[in-house]
Amino acid sequence: MKPSVLVLAAGIGSRYGGLKQIDPVGPGGEAIIDYSVYDALRAGFGKLVFVIRRDIEAAFREAIGRRFEAKAAVEYVFQELDALPHGFSPPPGRNKPWGTGHAILMAADTIHEPFAAINADDFYGPESYRLLHDFLRDSADARIPTFAIVGFRLANTLSEAGSVSRGVCRCDADGYLERLDELTRIEKDGDAIRHTDGSGQIHTLTGEETASMNLWGFTSDIFEQFRRDFTAFLQDRGSQEKAEYYLSLGVNALVAAGRARVRILSTPETWCGVTYQDDKPHVTRHIRGLIERGIYPAKLWS
Numbered sequence: 001m002k003p004s005v006l007v008l009a010a011g012i013g014s015r016y017g018g019l020k021q022i023d024p025v026g027p028g029g030e031a032i033i034d035y036s037v038y039d040a041l042r043a044g045f046g047k048l049v050f051v052i053r054r055d056i057e058a059a060f061r062e063a064i065g066r067r068f069e070a071k072a073a074v075e076y077v078f079q080e081l082d083a084l085p086h087g088f089s090p091p092p093g094r095n096k097p098w099g100t101g102h103a104i105l106m107a108a109d110t111i112h113e114p115f116a117a118i119n120a121d122d123f124y125g126p127e128s129y130r131l132l133h134d135f136l137r138d139s140a141d142a143r144i145p146t147f148a149i150v151g152f153r154l155a156n157t158l159s160e161a162g163s164v165s166r167g168v169c170r171c172d173a174d175g176y177l178e179r180l181d182e183l184t185r186i187e188k189d190g191d192a193i194r195h196t197d198g199s200g201q202i203h204t205l206t207g208e209e210t211a212s213m214n215l216w217g218f219t220s221d222i223f224e225q226f227r228r229d230f231t232a233f234l235q236d237r238g239s240q241e242k243a244e245y246y247l248s249l250g251v252n253a254l255v256a257a258g259r260a261r262v263r264i265l266s267t268p269e270t271w272c273g274v275t276y277q278d279d280k281p282h283v284t285r286h287i288r289g290l291i292e293r294g295i296y297p298a299k300l301w302s
Contacts, residue, residue: 001113002046003136007033008103008214009060009120010053010079022063023274025283027291028299032273033120035287036129037068038300040116043129044137047073049110050120051103054078067301077106085227088234091241099244100214101226101233108223114139117216117247123283124150124215125269126295132217135265139217145225145260147251148217149177150267154186155193155207157271161278163187163196167212167248169264177255177262180212180248210264213271214247225259226250 022031037048048068052060057076068074079097081090083106097103104117114136118124128150135148151169158164163185170178185196186205193205229250237243254260272283290296 002044003133003217004047004049004111004113004115005037005040005045006104006107006111006115006117007036007048007050007120008100008117009033009064010051010056010097010103011119011121022060023280025274025280026287026296026300028302030287030300031064032123032283033064034067034300035123035296036118036120037072038296039124039126039129040118040133041072043126043133045116045129045133047075047111047113049075049077049107049115051077051079051106054080071301075110077110079103079106084234084238085231088231088238091239094241096242096244099249100247101230101245101250104218104247104250105223105226105230108227111223112220114217114219117214117218119214119273122213122215122271122273123286124213124271125267128215128265128267128269131265131267132215135263136217136219139219139263144258145219145221145254146263147219147222147260148263148265149180149212149251150215150217151210151264152213152267152269152271153207154205154209154211157211157213158186158188158193159275159279160188160282161276164275167214169210169212171210171264175264177251177264179252179255182246182248210266212248213273216247216251217265221260225254229253 116132139146165184167180183195193207195203233245272286
């Protein structure tokens with residue numbers, strides 16, 4: 001069975017100022033997700049599952065979903081605040097989503113095969129999908145659940161328009177993840193890169209660190225693992241209005257407990273995305289360059 005692709009597309013995009021998941025960046029009106037799906041399908045992935053919110057369903061289906069329906073099986077699942085385990089409910093006043101780990105759980109009844117989890121608004125490049133597809137194809141007989149994360153060179157994941165948050169991978173000598181540290185307020189500082197932590201202290205980064213851009217490979221084992229940890233998260237922090245169950249939080253817990261291993265797959269690709277409105281021209285130029293090199297056709301789906 002071909003592995004599936006789970007597309008995390010429920011983000012609000014507050015810094016960007018709009019529904020960036022469907023904003024065109026290609027010469028034929030393609031969005032970033034078009035290039036992601038194109039790369040995934042030619043790498044050998046099959047079914048597409050989109051995690052969206054019900055309030056963007058009509059716009060998303062019209063602008064994005066329907067163009068893929070003739071190319072692959074397409075399904076939708078919905079990340080809503082009240083999609084919680086039995087006995088839990090959102091606290092009064094909460095309107096913030098429960099996070100990327102919660103988004104993964106929305107597909108538990110839909111995906112039963114190995115799958116990639118991706119952000120809808122991140123451009124990962126074709127080699128990243130080939131690496132992940134080959135890993136998922138070859139890792140079915142692992143002794144314990146074995147997942148993967150595609151790692152990018154940190155310096156190649158920054159924005160000229162402002163600071164970004166990135167997960168920095170710490171790995172062992174065999175190339176497996178030891179911990180994923182979420183760093184906020186990472187930005188260029190002349191020829192250097194700096195990170196400002198929650199206390200306001202500034203740290204210098206080399207740019208050679210391995211960064212996660214939320215491109216993961218999982219087997220269906222992840223659902224039961226995350227369901228257990230998300231329940232514990234709700235018991236501990238479910239009454240907080242802004243607490244989020246990040247995908248990295250769940251993975252870190254599994255690795256620390258020895259319940260899963262995560263292979264780091266280093267990609268040579270350059271990431272780009274639209275964190276801010278001013279990022280869009282850069283993405284458009286990057287894709288135009290790839291078209292000129294013959295990586296993509298000018299009209300992707302013609």
